[in-house]
Amino acid sequence: MTNGEINRALGALLRRLRLPQLPSHIIDRDGRCMDMAGARWTFNVPTRYASFDWASRSDGNVIVGYAMRRWAAMLLTQQSAASAVNAVTAVVCALRGTVRDDSPEARGLRRSWISMSVIEHPDDLRVALCLHFGKSVQVLRTRKAMDEFYPLRSWYRWSAEILECLGFDGEFALNLDDIAVAARHSRMSVELEDDGSGPLWDTEVTVLRRALAEDRSPERAHVMERAAVALSLAYGRNPSNFCLLRETDLQNHLEGFDVPPEWVLSIPRIKKLGQGARRQFVEERVGDELLTMLQDLLVVNQSIDCGRHPRPIFLRADVASWRVGTGVDEYAYHMTIKEFLSLIRRFARRMKIVSPRTGSPLHLTSRRLRYTFATTMVELGVSRRQLATMLDHSDTQHVQVYYALKGSRMTRILDRAAAMRLGPLMKLFKGVPIGAGAAEARRVGASKQVRFVGDVGVVPPVEIGACGKAQHCSLDPPFSCYLCPKFQPYVEADHEAVLDELLRSREDRCQKLGLRPSVQMDDVIYAVAEVVQLVAGHDIKKCKST
Numbered sequence: 348m349t350n351g352e353i354n355r356a357l358g359a360l361l362r363r364l365r366l367p368q369l370p371s372h373i374i375d376r377d378g379r380c381m382d383m384a385g386a387r388w389t390f391n392v393p394t395r396y397a398s399f400d401w402a403s404r405s406d407g408n409v410i411v412g413y414a415m416r417r418w419a420a421m422l423l424t425q426q427s428a429a430s431a432v433n434a435v436t437a438v439v440c441a442l443r444g445t446v447r448d449d450s451p452e453a454r455g456l457r458r459s460w461i462s463m464s465v466i467e468h469p470d471d472l473r474v475a476l477c478l479h480f481g482k483s484v485q486v487l488r489t490r491k492a493m494d495e496f497y498p499l500r501s502w503y504r505w506s507a508e509i510l511e512c513l514g515f516d517g518e519f520a521l522n523l524d525d526i527a528v529a530a531r532h533s534r535m536s537v538e539l540e541d542d543g544s545g546p547l548w549d550t551e552v553t554v555l556r557r558a559l560a561e562d563r564s565p566e567r568a569h570v571m572e573r574a575a576v577a578l579s580l581a582y583g584r585n586p587s588n589f590c591l592l593r594e595t596d597l598q599n600h601l602e603g604f605d606v607p608p609e610w611v612l613s614i615p616r617i618k619k620l621g622q623g624a625r626r627q628f629v630e631e632r633v634g635d636e637l638l639t640m641l642q643d644l645l646v647v648n649q650s651i652d653c654g655r656h657p658r659p660i661f662l663r664a665d666v667a668s669w670r671v672g673t674g675v676d677e678y679a680y681h682m683t684i685k686e687f688l689s690l691i692r693r694f695a696r697r698m699k700i701v702s703p704r705t706g707s708p709l710h711l712t713s714r715r716l717r718y719t720f721a722t723t724m725v726e727l728g729v730s731r732r733q734l735a736t737m738l739d740h741s742d743t744q745h746v747q748v749y750y751a752l753k754g755s756r757m758t759r760i761l762d763r764a765a766a767m768r769l770g771p772l773m774k775l776f777k778g779v780p781i782g783a784g785a786a787e788a789r790r791v792g793a794s795k796q797v798r799f800v801g802d803v804g805v806v807p808p809v810e811i812g813a814c815g816k817a818q819h820c821s822l823d824p825p826f827s828c829y830l831c832p833k834f835q836p837y838v839e840a841d842h843e844a845v846l847d848e849l850l851r852s853r854e855d856r857c858q859k860l861g862l863r864p865s866v867q868m869d870d871v872i873y874a875v876a877e878v879v880q881l882v883a884g885h886d887i888k889k890c891k892s893t
Contacts, residue, residue, distance in 0.1 A: 348386065348401060348402070348405045348409070348412065349384060349385060349386050349401070350368075350369035350370065350371060350383055350384060350416060351369075351371070351384065353369055353409055353412055353413050353416070354368040354369055356409050357409060357410065357413055360410075360513075364512050364513070366510070366512075366513075369383070369413065369416050369417065369420075370383055370420065371383055371384040372384065373420050373423055373424070374424070375391055375423040375424065375428055375431075375674065376423065376424055376425060376426060376427065376428075376623070377391065377427070377428070377623030377624070377674075378623070379391045379428075379673075379674025379675065380674050381423060381428070381673070381674055382672075382673070383416075383420070386400065386401045386402035386405075387399070387400045387401070387402065388401070388419075388432075389669060389673055390423075390428040390429070390431065390432045391428045391673055391674035391675045392427075392428045392429045392432065392675065393590075393591065393624045393675045393678040393681065394586075394587045394590045394591065394624075394678075394681070394683060394684050395429075395683045395684050395685065396667075396669050396683065397428065397429060397432045398432075398669075399432055399435055399436060399439075401416075404439055404443060406443075406460070406461060406464060407442070407443065407460055407461075407463065407464055408463045408464050408466055408472065408476075409464075410466075410467075410469065410472055410513050410514060411442070411463070411472075411476070413513070414502075414506045414510050414513060414515070415435070415438065415439070415502065417506075417509070417510065418435075418438075418502050418505050418506060419431060419434075419435045421505065422434055422435070427618075427623070433498075434498040434501070434502075437495045437498045437499070438495075438498050438499050438502045440495065441483050441486075441487060441495050441496070441498075441499045442460060442479070442483055442499070443456075443457065443460050444456045444457050444460070444486060445490075448486070448490060450486075450489060452482070452485055452486045452489050453486055453489075455482060456479075456482045456483060456486050459475075459478070459479045459482055460479065462475075463475050463476065463479060468514075469512060469513050469514035470514065471514075472513070472514030473514040473515070473516050476514060476515070476516075477516055477519050480499075480503065480519075483499065484496060484499075484526065487499075493528045494528075496526070496528055497528075500523045500524075500526075503515065503519075503520055503523065504520045504523065507519070507520035508520070543710050544710070544712070544714070544715060545715070545718055545752075546715065546718040546719040546721075546722045546723075546752065547709075547715060547716075547719045548702075548704050549866060549869065550702075550703045550704055550769060550773065550869075550873075551702050551703065551704060551709060552580075552719060552723075553703075553773060553775070553869075553870055553873075554700055554701070554702070554703060554709070554772075554773060554774075555576070555580070555700060555709070555711070556580075557773075557774070557775065558694075558698040558700050559573060559576060559577055559580075559636075559640075560636075561698075562694075562698060565647070567647040567648070567650070568693075569694075569697065570640070570643050570644050570647050571644060571661060571690055572690045572691070572693055572694035572697065573640050573643075573644075573694065574640045574641055574643075574644045574660070574661075575589065575661070575687060575690040575691050575694070576690075576691055576694050576711070576716070577636070577637050577640050578637070578641075579691065579713055579716035579717065579720075580716050580719070580720065581631075581634070581637055581720075582614065582631055582720065582737075583716065583717045583719075583720025583721055583724075583737060583738055584614060584717070584738070584739055585617060585713075585717065585739065586684045586687045586688055586713050587617045587684060588614050588615055588616070588617055588739060589614075589660075589661065589687060590659075590661060590681055590682050590683065590684055590687050591615040591617070591624055591625055591659075591678075591681065592612075592614065592615065592659060592660040592661065593625075593657050593658060593659050593660060594645055594648070594658045594659070594660055595657075595658075596612055596613040596614070596615075596628070596660070597610065597611075597612050597633070597641055597645070597660070598610070598611055598613070599611075609632070610632070610633040610638050611630045611631065611632055611633065612630070612631050612632075612633050612641075613628040613629070613630050613631075614628060614629050614630075614631055614739075615627070615628055616628065616629060616739055617739065618739075618741075619741065624678075629736075629739065641660065644660060645660070648660075648662045651664060651680075653680050656676075656677060656679050656680050657677055657678075657680075658680065659678075659680055659681040659682065661681070661682040661686075661687060661690075662680055662681075662682070663679075663680050663681065663682055663686070666679045666680065667679055667680075667681075667683070687713070688712070688713055691711055691712060691713050691716070692711065692712065694711070695708070695709050695710075695711035696708070701772065703769045703772040703773055706772070717738070718749075720737075720738075721734060721737075721738060721746070721749045722749055722752050724737060724749075725749050725750050725752070731743040731746050731747070731750070734746045734749065762850065763846065763847070763850060766846065766850065766872050766873060766875075766876040767876050767879070767880065769873055769876070770872075770873045770874070770875075770876030770877035770879075770880065771876075771877050771880060773870075773873040773874075773877070774877070775829075775830055775870055775873050775874040775877065776829060776830070776874040776877040776878050776881070777830070777831065777832035777834075778812075778815070778829075778831065778832055778833065778834035778835055778836060779835060780812075780835070780836050780837070780838045780878065780881055780882055781812075781813070781835045781836075781837065781838065782837065782838055782839065795813050795814040795815075795816075796810060796813055796814075797810075797811050797812050797813060797814055797824050797825050797828050797834070798810055798811065798824075798825065799811050799825045799844075799845050799848075801848055802826075802848055802849055802851075802852035802868075803851070803852040803855050803856070804848070804851070804852070806844065806848050809840060809841050809844055809845060810837065810840055811825060811828070811836055811837065811840045811842060811845060812828065812834055812835050812836035812837050812840060813834075813835045813837070814828065814831075814833060814834065814835075815833040815834065815835050816831075816833040820833075825845075826868065826871045827871075829871050829874035829875050829878060830870060830871065830874050836878050836882070838882045840882075842875055842878050842879045842882055843879055845875050846872065846875045846876055846879055849868060849871060849872050849875060850872065852868070853866075853868060853869070853872065
């Protein structure tokens with residue numbers, strides 16, 4: 348039923364009780380107009396399609412439907428549209444039951460709901476609704492979904508206070524406070540402990556960063572995938588934050604001055620009390636690699652004309668038709684949360700990223716990247732208040748769980764066997780092994796020879812290879828060399844001695860400085876282990892050829 352149909356059905360009752368009719372539209376908390384005349388309400392949620400179809404739920408009592416819509420209109424003026432639609436959906440599902448639930452209690456609840464539909468007098472409804480409410484609570488307990496009891500209780504208490512004359516019992520509403528509800532177990536704490544949905548391990552972060560660096564596809568969809576993963580890894584925000592980004596949010600604060608640029612990304616805040624979308628921002632500095640990805644995205648986005656609409660960073664190819672004519676028309680070209688999440692999943696599949704830890708395709712989600720960012724910040728020593736700000740939380744209530752995981756996703760023990768197993772999987776070495784007497788080696792001058800003399804301790808000098816870069820190299824030899832594509836390791840060199848020394852120094856740093864400083868050289872260790880096996884394979888081929 349539409350609001351107009353309910354107004355006509357209850358016309359005489361509303362006039363007698365001097366109650367207002369249901370409106371055809373409303374101005375929500377954010378100052379946007381929302382159409383309420385039809386049977387389907389489309390809420391002004393900028394980051395997703397949020398609607399409620401009253402027509403498919405019109406089998407209940409018309410007085411209850413009136414109270415439900417009055418309550419929804421009140422919520423829209425006080426809360427975000429997303430909170431309002433979630434609350435209305437939860438209450439209707441709690442009262443009607445869900446289609447998936449076919450338990451005896453749920454079937455009884457649906458029969459009770461249908462039987463109430465013929466009640467017309469408020470006094471008769473008062474008794475029937477109290478009995479039905481008790482059945483709803485029982486079904487919620489059976490489903491272990493008592494978190495839905497909170498909006499259900501909120502709706503009944505508001506109705507009992509404002510619409511008691513329609514059959515809502517004020518004393519019954521007070522008794523609802525006595526219903527005990529166990530604290531809901533945090534979904535986040537469960538996921539954080541799970542290997543498949545918790546933070547990425549340090550080795551998985553390494554292969555993910557390598558995939559970002561190697562991806563050079565110019566297709567717009569692929570450029571968006573790179574930017575989505577890089578932003579999530581760099582800032583740890585929710586998908587909603589990134590869906591609200593616009594091209595104007597990326598700015599050089601020192602533009603016009605004869606100094607190096609300072610690029611800043613103004614990220615919109617979300618879920619802030621009394622604040623709508625894009626009302627508050629947090630400025631974050633942008634590193635060179637991320638800046639390149641964002642600028643590449645802005646370039647490929649130029650092929651799309653947004654007309655009068657603002658240009659988002661994550662730009663749809665066409666207008667979202669469901670946004671047209673609503674209060675969120677300005678977000679017509681913005682991606683939804685669902686579309687943004689798809690970008691991250693597609694990147695992992697397209698790049699065929701394999702977890703070195705499990706040997707299986709890496710399960711990559713926005714939530715895992717957020718958890719990874721948070722645990723990394725904890726390991727770097729940021730305070731709870733700082734972490735809450737970084738994650739766009741209003742307080743420190745939800746960040747404590749990350750501190751309990753400190754160091755749990757880092758490789759605590761890295762021995763020779765583990766390095767030799769993980770090295771080829773990490774694929775961090777990008778150079779080409781050569782012979783010390785090869786033509787390439789003879790063309791390299793003495794200044795380009797790379798020598799290893801130890802890490803923490805001193806070892807006999809080892810000529811490990813040559814630098815193939817023609818220009819001056821700004822890297823720090825010899826550790827950075829194994830990760831450089833221009834490095835040419837000698838097949839005759841004792842790379843195993845390098846690996847053994849790096850493993851010894853890692854253990855030494857771990858005992859003296861802790862886990863975080865000790866793992867900083869792990870990428871080099873994996874690359875050296877890969878070179879050891881490549882050189883061994885080269886020797887085997889040489890023996891077979893002779």
